[in-house]
Amino acid sequence: MDIAEVSRRSGLPASTLRFYEEKGLINSVGRRGLRRLFDGNILEQLSMIALARYSGFSLDEITSMFSIDSTIQINRKTLFDKAEELDQKIKKLTAMRDGLRHAAKCKAPRHLECPTFQRLLKVAGKAQLKGKKNGK
Amino acid sequence: MDIAEVSRRSGLPASTLRFYEEKGLINSVGRRGLRRLFDGNILEQLSMIALARYSGFSLDEITSMFSIDSTIQINRKTLFDKAEELDQKIKKLTAMRDGLRHAAKCKAPRHLECPTFQRLLKVAGKAQLKGKKNGK
DNA sequence: GCTTGACCTCAAGTTAACTTTAACTTGTAT
């Protein structure tokens, strides 16, 4: 599979694929002349990466979580911790979603003055943002 | 309330508060000499902003969703659409969380080879990332 | 009335995750 096909099938521009390879997130299996060749399973790897990115993990975190060459088993505790982190995040997103839905219906002149909205805010604020830089 | 107190109580550095004001996300109510003065409700506004940021909205989106000066009611449909977006995201995050939890327990030599993991991936991939640039 | 510490502005710097550009190479079709 050449880079164009991977690009077409994954939806990612070739430049991104090269960038990911340079970063060590993915690997090409060889070259035909200058041109990279990719293995079929690259597509699943890329889906995984896309999902993780979308979930808010940085490329560096993803590298350490899924990289092929890392010590045979990725530290189970790390994975579990990541899952916990996500769980917290899901709770906040849910509060936000409900808040937005409410706001779309609410008659209060300003959302911040609506008690329902404020309650949601409070709930969401519970698990304070103690994360690193990238709190997305 | 001066900037130092807002900073202390919100946990945000003064530089961020100035930056937010410059961007139009928040407003100071006046000055004492050069120094900004903030109203008490600024703290709730900042919680709201923090939650929205954490939920993956960009500052520009937040500005248009919550800015004080925008047309009296923010477009209900927009709010609803944002809620839907979040709902999709919550589904993906849930898949990711379950995936990670599974990975932490799974005995398969490589997670990508584990059928449970692959199933999760497939589910998560359903609502494709058709978003703009900022898909976090 | 002078110092000082907390604030101010404006410009430039930083980081992540890419994208763009310029100049080069090569397998395939003619």
Next chain:
DNA sequence: ATACAAGTTAAAGTTAACTTGAGGTCAAGC
């Protein structure tokens, strides 16, 4: 053999969301 479309590299550019730095201001305490 030659052209050329599609690849390649290395370096510089881009955007969002801030942070840092240099140099200036001012209200309050001594």
